Amino acid sequence: MQETNNRGGVGCGAPPVEAVSADASALFAAGRARELFVGIDAETPLLDGRSRPYVNLDNAATTPPLRCVLDHLYRCAEWYGSVHRGTGFKSLLSTQALDHNRERVGAFVGADPAYHAVVFCANTTDGLNRLCNRFELQPGELFLSTIVEHHSNLLPWRFKGLVDYVGAKSPCGMVDLEDLEAKLREHAGKVRLVAVSGASNVTGLIPPLAQMARLVHAHGALLLVDASQLVAHRPITMGSASDPERIDFMVFSGHKMYAPFGSGVLIGPRAFFAASRPGLVGGGAVRLVTLGDVEWAEVPDKEEAGTPNLLGICALSRAMDTLTEIGMERIADHEQALTRYTLNRLGKIPGVRIVGGCQMVNLTQRVGVIPIQVDGYNHAQLAAILGYEWGIGVRNGCFCAHPYIKHLLGVSDAELDGYLGELRAGRSMLLPGLVRISLGLHNTPADIDYLATALEAIRQRGPQATYDFDATTESYSPAGFQFDFAPFLRS
Numbered sequence: 047m048q049e050t051n052n053r054g055g056v057g058c059g060a061p062p063v064e065a066v067s068a069d070a071s072a073l074f075a076a077g078r079a080r081e082l083f084v085g086i087d088a089e090t091p092l093l094d095g096r097s098r099p100y101v102n103l104d105n106a107a108t109t110p111p112l113r114c115v116l117d118h119l120y121r122c123a124e125w126y127g128s129v130h131r132g133t134g135f136k137s138l139l140s141t142q143a144l145d146h147n148r149e150r151v152g153a154f155v156g157a158d159p160a161y162h163a164v165v166f167c168a169n170t171t172d173g174l175n176r177l178c179n180r181f182e183l184q185p186g187e188l189f190l191s192t193i194v195e196h197h198s199n200l201l202p203w204r205f206k207g208l209v210d211y212v213g214a215k216s217p218c219g220m221v222d223l224e225d226l227e228a229k230l231r232e233h234a235g236k237v238r239l240v241a242v243s244g245a246s247n248v249t250g251l252i253p254p255l256a257q258m259a260r261l262v263h264a265h266g267a268l269l270l271v272d273a274s275q276l277v278a279h280r281p282i283t284m285g286s287a288s289d290p291e292r293i294d295f296m297v298f299s300g301h302k303m304y305a306p307f308g309s310g311v312l313i314g315p316r317a318f319f320a321a322s323r324p325g326l327v328g329g330g331a332v333r334l335v336t337l338g339d340v341e342w343a344e345v346p347d348k349e350e351a352g353t354p355n356l357l358g359i360c361a362l363s364r365a366m367d368t369l370t371e372i373g374m375e376r377i378a379d380h381e382q383a384l385t386r387y388t389l390n391r392l393g394k395i396p397g398v399r400i401v402g403g404c405q406m407v408n409l410t411q412r413v414g415v416i417p418i419q420v421d422g423y424n425h426a427q428l429a430a431i432l433g434y435e436w437g438i439g440v441r442n443g444c445f446c447a448h449p450y451i452k453h454l455l456g457v458s459d460a461e462l463d464g465y466l467g468e469l470r471a472g473r474s475m476l477l478p479g480l481v482r483i484s485l486g487l488h489n490t491p492a493d494i495d496y497l498a499t500a501l502e503a504i505r506q507r508g509p510q511a512t513y514d515f516d517a518t519t520e521s522y523s524p525a526g527f528q529f530d531f532a533p534f535l536r537s
Contacts, residue, residue, distance in 0.1 A: 155296060196447050219249045259293065309361065432500055441482045
């Protein structure tokens with residue numbers, strides 16, 4: 047959105063990319079990227095009564111906010127108004143901001159304005175469901191997904207029509223390109239859409255998207271990439287309509303790319319959206335409604351029923367500007383080096399196992415997501431000890447990717463049926479899972495050294511307390527202890 051200048055007037059819109067993050071590139075180059083973020087050094091209480099700066103290794107779930115994003119939103123809020131059809135200055139300005147940020151978001155991922163439309167939504171899951179609702183399969187048609195996917199890229203297709211699943215290689219867990227080609231041949235022109243993750247939220251593996259796109263388009267299907275784990279870590283270009291390696295649809299969320307406030311993006315062919323009723327209907331998506339008919343608005347307005355999350359959109363666009371200023375290639379280099387350091391450091395600790403064959407692929411084929419197991423501890427125990435005793439934030443469990451975890455851990459169908467039977471009988475239990483370390487732009491080798499120290503101490507000395515299991519939450523906590531959250535919740 048536009049900002050006031052020193053004379054009390056209004057600037058000419060959001061600052062240019064080279065201006066908005068003037069300090070970001072320099073700080074990153076100087077190894078001071080942590081200064082770009084809010085809350086990085088926040089003191090977190092520990093079980094023994096001490097406190098220490100929180101170590102955030104849970105970035106695949108949600109990233110910390112960029113400081114410049116929050117500063118930008120304070121300025122945006124001064125001019126925040128309702129978009130479309132308002133005649134007041136704030137409304138007109140907000141509408142301009144929405145359109146301007148739409149262009150910037152599309153440019154960040156190399157969308158072709160002549161082919162693609164940028165649609166704002168709540169998050170990746172919302173975008174995938176909206177897209178799924180747009181498809182009407184003809185007899186014999188189906189979707190293809192993969193066993194690597196997050197549930198958000200599995201379940202919508204399953205409840206819309208027929209789905210077949212592309213397998214993964216063992217033991218590395220990479221999507222099997224040969225199986226994709228075999229499935230496309232088997233279904234011979236009946237596949238409408240192939241839905242695949244741009245990077246796995248479990249292992250960080252990046253499938254060969256360009257090769258996949260060529261295969262998919264050669265067989266007359268469309269390609270969807272769930273880029274929620276990729277777009278903040280690697281440069282990506284969707285391509286033009288004539289490009290055989292193009293990405294037809296892409297979804298991602300701001301909360302995984304250093305922009306809070308809950309904005310997501312669905313990008314797809316403009317003609318596809320124009321051809322049928324939108325997946326979400328309501329005010330703002332129409333030109334005229336009668337009691338018997340409706341005339342839809344033009345794309346993308348047609349796809350954005352209701353009041354858009356303008357501040358969330360501004361936050362996302364501002365975060366993208368910062369990443370652009372730093373340089374996506376530089377970010378990739380930094381994270382690859384840190385991933386290599388992490389793999390080497392953890393690989394030397396007895397009893398720590400890195401899961402998913404992550405070291406079997408080139409670092410250019412993965413982002414900084416590393417799942418581990420530690421001898422003597424289940425995933426929930428280990429995550430709890432790291433959090434309560436060391437102030438390290440990780441994620442544990444199945445990461446909303448049960449079929450992939452089953453594949454990686456070698457869980458048999460009979461075992462899986464047993465778990466289903468127990469759950470359906472009302473008996474809560476801890477499912478097999480992993481502890482996930484996920485890296486962000488703010489992480490440093492010192493974070494990894496501290497994690498390694500913690501893992502070594504846990505292996506050698508064990509936990510400081512007895513941990514009780516809560517079957518309802520499937521988590522562990524120290525017996526007789528709980529954090530006092532009240533001081534942190536007070537306004």
